[in-house]
Amino acid sequence: xxxxxxxxxxxxxxxxHVSEARERLAASRFLLVDIELPEETSPDEQPVAxxxxxxxxxxxxxxRESESVRAEFLGDSAAFVVPLVEEGQVAHVHVFVTERYLVxxxxxPIGAIKTLLARLPRERPADSVATLFLLLQEALETYRRSAxxxxxxxxxxxxxxxxxxRPQQVYHLARLRRRAALLHHSLxxxxxxxxxxxxxxTMSGRFPEERQRLARSYQRAAxxxxxDIASLQDACRRAFVSYSSLVSGxxxxxxxxxxxxxxxxxxxxFLTGFFGMNFTYMTDELESRAVFWLLAVGxxxxxxxxxxxxxxxTRLWRKLRDDNGxxxx
Numbered sequence: 001x002x003x004x005x006x007x008x009x010x011x012x013x014x015x016x017h018v019s020e021a022r023e024r025l026a027a028s029r030f031l032l033v034d035i036e037l038p039e040e041t042s043p044d045e046q047p048v049a050x051x052x053x054x055x056x057x058x059x060x061x062x063x064r065e066s067e068s069v070r071a072e073f074l075g076d077s078a079a080f081v082v083p084l085v086e087e088g089q090v091a092h093v094h095v096f097v098t099e100r101y102l103v104x105x106x107x108x109p110i111g112a113i114k115t116l117l118a119r120l121p122r123e124r125p126a127d128s129v130a131t132l133f134l135l136l137q138e139a140l141e142t143y144r145r146s147a148x149x150x151x152x153x154x155x156x157x158x159x160x161x162x163x164x165x166r167p168q169q170v171y172h173l174a175r176l177r178r179r180a181a182l183l184h185h186s187l188x189x190x191x192x193x194x195x196x197x198x199x200x201x202t203m204s205g206r207f208p209e210e211r212q213r214l215a216r217s218y219q220r221a222a223x224x225x226x227x228d229i230a231s232l233q234d235a236c237r238r239a240f241v242s243y244s245s246l247v248s249g250x251x252x253x254x255x256x257x258x259x260x261x262x263x264x265x266x267x268x269x270f271l272t273g274f275f276g277m278n279f280t281y282m283t284d285e286l287e288s289r290a291v292f293w294l295l296a297v298g299x300x301x302x303x304x305x306x307x308x309x310x311x312x313x314t315r316l317w318r319k320l321r322d323d324n325g326x327x328x329x
Contacts, residue, residue, distance in 0.1 A: 004117070006032035008131070011120030022053040031101040032131060034117070037063055039108055048105050054096070062094050063105040071193040073201055078132070080194075083186050084112050084139040085146040088179070090186045095135065102128040104135065112138045126210075133214040136194070140218075140225050143187055147228040150176050154235045158242055165246050173243065177236040183229045191222045267303040 003021050006013050008030040021033050035048060049059035058074070061067050061081070069092075070081040080095040086108075093113065094105040104113060116138050125131045154176055161169055198215040201207050207215070 001038065002036040004034040004036075006034070006117060006120060008032055008120070008128075009124045009126070011117070011122075011124070013117055018051045022051065025052060025054075025101055025103075029100055030128060032120075032128070033101065033103045034113055035063070035103070035105045036109060037105065037107045052103065054103075059096060062096060062103075064094075065107070067092065067094065069190040069193055071190065071197045073197060078129075080132075080136075081190075082136060082139045083190050084110070085142040085183070086110055086112070088146070090182060093135070093139070095132065097128050097132045099128065102131050102135075112142050129211055130214065133218055136218055137221060140221050143183055143225045144228055146179070147183055147225070147232045150179050151228070151232045151235055154232070154239050158235075158239045161239070161243055161246060165243070165250075170240075170243055173236060173239050177233070177240075180229060180232040180236055184226075184233065187226065187229065191226060195219055195222065267307060268300050271300055271303065 001018060003016055003018050004013055005016050005021050005024055007028075018035075021035075024031055025033060033052070035052075037048070047060065048063035054062075059079070061070065061079075067081050069083060070079055072079055077096065077098040080097075082093045082095055083090050084093060085091075091106065091108070091110060093110060096103045106113065112135075116135055119134065119138075120131070123134060125134060154173070157169055157172055157176075160166075198219065202212050202215055
């Protein structure tokens with residue numbers, strides 16, 4: 001367990017032991033305590049709330065694995081389980097805030113927490129609630145960055161498809177679509193829970209004006225991030241449609257070529273079958289070599305020239321030529 005205690009509003013970070021963090025939580029008027037739990041916790045280890053001396057609060061969920069999203073006010077305190085994107089995966093930060101301190105608990109290192117700690121000396125939030133909204137905004141930014149990066153990848157991939165279509169592109173698109181679904185399904189329940197909680201809190205009349213402003217700013221940012229994720233989902237669907245259109249266009253080109261070949265060889269096949277019939281006239285009357293070459297070669301050449309002329313004058317030949325020109329480009 002790694003315990004970081006941040007003296008506020010200076011933003012000075014110090015690594016310490018959990019017992020010292022417990023003492024400072026009981027005495028300090030404005031404190032941020034960040035606890036990084038190991039990926040695997042011993043089953044006989046005491047709960048985080050007990051180690052911090054928060055037994056009076058209902059905090060059995062604090063630091064527990066596989067905890068669902070949470071956003072609720074508990075009198076003068078508030079509890080959150082905040083999802084964020086860490087190295088392409090969704091992680092969760094458990095947050096407990098009062099008027100005097102803010103406690104964050106997570107498993108493994110979280111980049112958003114490090115970014116928040118680096119911002120504190122510049123931002124200098126007025127109290128623990130303002131620090132909480134900074135953390136919530138930073139979590140939203142991880143979703144925004146992930147959605148924007150994936151959206152740029154989709155657009156680049158779509159440009160590559162129009163230059164040269166490859167089967168690997170559809171697999172890449174499928175991964176991006178799964179990422180968009182992961183972002184949406186993990187963020188939407190949390191945004192709905194926080195929106196309901198903050199709206200109920202602001203309507204109670206006991207929420208200061210400055211905190212109402214922070215809450216409204218956070219709600220606007222959350223809706224904007226959801227819009228970015230929706231744009232990513234639309235872009236993935238559009239890219240799949242573009243890929244399908246390219247495949248259909250290539251299939252149409254193949255069908256056109258087969259139609260031309262069939263048009264050319266169908267009369268030749270008819271002549272071959274006709275003169276190959278075993279009738280007396282065919283075997284007795286057409287005996288000279290000149291007649292043989294005239295019928296075997298001359299008639300077929302004439303039919304072939306007529307077929308090519310007809311194809312050249314029709315839209316089918318011009319369409320095939322245009323398709324070949326597009327493939328070369």
